[in-house]
Amino acid sequence: MQTPEQIKVESKTWKTIYPPYIDSTLTTAQGRRLGKSNCVPYPQLMEISQCLSSLGLRHVIDQHAGFPKDIFKQGRIKVRLYAEDKKPYNPQIKCKHTLLQTIAKLIKSIPNRKVEVPPYIAQMEIEKQNKPPQKKQTSTKKKHKNG
Template sequence: MAHLTTDPTNVARWVVVYPIYINSRKTLEQGRRLGVGYCCDSPTAQEVALVVKANLKLECILEWEKAYPRDFMQRGRVRVQLFDANKKPLNSGIPNRQTLLKYIALQINKIPNRTLPPTDDAAIFAQFVPTATTSSASATPPANASAGGNTNNKKNKKKK
């Protein structure tokens, strides 16, 4: 891209980390970048930013309005300044993007009292659907149900 600068200190050139990159519940096709053994369970962009700022002491920007293209319902990404103006790593322990992702996932797993979302789709769906409190005795039959017999006469006719 010719319009972007090659200066690594420019925010547009910082490393982008979406939480889905280190989510052990996602497949490689869905966007995970590491092996499942290195990943953590359902990380958030806020947790990623917390680890980068507190543990690595690297400059980062949390962008809540951004979404991962393959999973646009999950909001948030973090831009991390990994290199200085001379293209040298700011933290000698984190020389590249893969090492950064592994470190972030490891530290998120160590966060105490981390609350995880429900593991199955039924539990997630149940959060948004109100439960019905009507009993089966007061239930009315559907409007198109007949009192008895078969209403489809074509099936009852004999073929000649």
């Protein structure tokens, strides 16, 4: 059995998956990697981990790693796709893109999946609703006619 330190060193060469990669509520500029129709709203680390386990892929969850494009989105999963001889562990999954598509499909198939809005997003929505509407500013400058 490997120690956590050994796993951490070994997992540096593994593929990294952040939940925003398959989040349908985000844009591609915000980090989404698939088309919206292939994604799910607000995927959770544990859901992704369950999918990876069902695919027979070894993985490590790092709950405290921040997503580079938005540090408020915490958590990532490191996945070992290939063996030492460069052959995929799961013959159906040959690349990271296929893995992301498969994870999203598996999450969609979870019966009675509860979509949980992350707390920081819920707080932002509350603040938007409580903010008084801003008055439209009219300019007091007069237009000059050049003559």
